[in-house]
Amino acid sequence: MPLTSPPPAADEQERARVQRRTLRAVVLAQVLGGAGLAAGVTVGALLAQEMLGTEGLAGLPTALFTLGSALTAYLVGRVSQRAGRRVGLGLGFLAGGAGAAGVVVAAAVDSVPLLLVALLVYGAGTATNLQARYAGTDLAAPAARGKAISVALVSTTVGAVAGPNLVEPLGDLATGLGLPALAGPFLLAAVAYTAAGAALFALLRPDPLLLARRLDAATATRSVAAGATGPAAPTGRPRPGRGAYVGATVMVLTQVTMVAIMTMTPVHMRHHHHGLGDVGMVIGLHIAAMYLPSPLTGLLVDRLGRTAVAAASGAVLLAAGVTAAVAPGDSLPLTVLALVLLGLGWNLGLISGTALVVDATTTADRPRVQGSIDVLVALSGAAGGVLSGVVVDAAGFAALSLGGGVLALALVPVLAWARPRAAV
Template identity: 75%
Template sequence: MTADEETTGPGSHGAESADVERARVQRRTLTVVVISQVLGGAGLAAGVTVGALLAQQMLGSEGLAGVPTALFTLGSALTAYLIGRVTQRAGRRLGLGLGFAAGGLGAVGVVLAAASGSVPLLLVSLFVYGAGTATNLQARYAGTDLAAPTRRATAVSIAMVSTTVGAVAGPNLVEPLGAFAVGLGLPALSGPFLLAAVAYLAAGTVLLLLLRPDPFLLARRLAPAEAAARGVGGRSARAAGPAPRPGTGAYVGAAIMVLTQIAMVAIMTMTPVHMRAHHHDFGDIGLVIGIHIGAMYLPSLVTGVLVDRIGRTPMAIAAGVTLLAAGVTAALAPGDDMLLLIVALALLGLGWNFGLISGTALVVDSTVPANRARVQGTLDVLIALAGAGAGVMSSVVMAGTSYAVLSLAGGVLALLLIPVLLWARSKNRMP
């Protein structure tokens, strides 16, 4: 038994005592997650805003501008897998804390690579930097471990909306951070990664020190007593025998998140390159990406309530429709039209938000503590790999065709989730 398990909750004092303990720790957990997500949001904004531009500058090719997104998304995939395994064994605190620490070290490496002009160091560091992205997303699950079933999407939304503060501030600090970096004798584009290093390391420290008692370990400890109170029996998550398989909803939720991730990453990655080609400055790019990231996270409180009240399937369908609208708007927007680009990227973020929260809720609904963290980590690997592929292919597609073709393709692809949802619902496997 771990120290966290020994000090968290009664486990055998009955359903009423378990409910009191669950509610107390849930409030504390959400507070700590909110603090870490504010910091984590600032960290992830660096790669989104200037990663492609830094690669284009150091690699000397627009066709390779999608490499950073691919690398830190591959790093995100590996980290998601590892966090899932570590969390299943040792809890959220250790898994998330180490993930953010790795992301911070990766950001430091990017700064050193930019300063020295070392392409190999840049590529390795971007891969490690991706750990922060995975951890930032995995943190949303920490808010659901102790949430009531009818409040799971809302709990996800609280974790996600907290990311908004840092994520929106980050892109809009590109110019002052660039000036700060230049003052230190560093390339301007390394400035946002300085912020990322500090933000990710701070987020990891907060989680390691304050996420006590661990919500996942407590949920696993309380599960047998709660199952018995419901009259369905129950056994310890550590009892002999294999963990149960996740329900169908977990796979459907994964499909929703994968498709929305591909559409969002493909269009988002090439937007800064597209804007630079039309002579927009870093301030304009920071504004557009800042609004995009705000739309990814800020609507979460409303989205979470809608997913809990209206249902997972209707909100996932709304994600596909919204992403299609984003792709069409981006494709039709003239390169020098800031307003339409802002609208397109805002819709892109909103559609992703709908898909991530509805998909996450389905995954949590379809798992139990005995398999939840492992399944969540594995599914987030698929999401990260999808983003990596989208990052690479977006630069290839844009170099071979145009930003308009890329945007339309992303929007149409997102609609594929609708047949999956309708099939699942026809089988009575979806809420």
């Protein structure tokens, strides 16, 4: 009986060819997206403190754009499920660009309500930047998924590190345009996110998710034609494997710890008379540690297993929290060390958790499940951002840092409990 689907060799050639093209498109978008997300991380809390006139609400910007990230993660997941990665990710980045432009306008007219709405929309860029890592895995072989995730994440480093270190020149540019200096990084974010969306619309062809579904269907058709037997196909909506829940837990705990400590570090530094240049350098190195180790982390995830790397992330985040708690406020080197460890711990947790989720899902339900999990991750970050200002106001930066580190260490017993039942 002749088959209408391509032979397996042709399928694998097409998969490999499109995977290479997909990774190139994702790399370009992540470079641009990294520059966009750096604005909120670096000066969001400072801008809110300046416009709201209180430190207790300094964590509000992080909470808002993380809340917007949660909503966008859900929407991008649903749109990608129906129309593919190109449409879902492209629209997400464009929304982030519109939000960044709104922040600039809010700062120019000193409108707090507009600032709050714009920060919410700006969060779309953060969510999309993270969701793009999944696009690199749709066509990747299971043994190379950690590597594929790492390629997407490490590409973010270029823009994400450059952004914070451009705080002062971007501030000068904004001042020259008659805008507040802290609006400068959001000018860059508006351009960068918009360009990332345009790049994905233009270059992510064919769509990796839609192609993966077609190739999977062709493989199933050949199996039936050849008389292959196996377990009956499930009916109704596919359910993710247990590893998806383990991966979600890993990403949630690492996100809470990272966002809480990172959000209040610029405010803590300003209290101890560090300039904007120092703040930009510390956050830039932190973001470098979040993304630059990705190739090594991806290799470790593929070679040592997902749960081993996730457990390591808990230990590194604890070290970050302890270092931040004991470091004198005027010690720039120890602050750098704490934030670098914080970024590294987050990187280990994100890549290992993402790999667990991808392993436990299929192309039929992957975007929907991934979007739902990223909603939880974003909401946990929003909670961390909001509570960070409250905790620092009530108990100090050291208490916040130590508490975050201890929370991250909870990963170890969770993984020990789940290890016999989760794929590694």
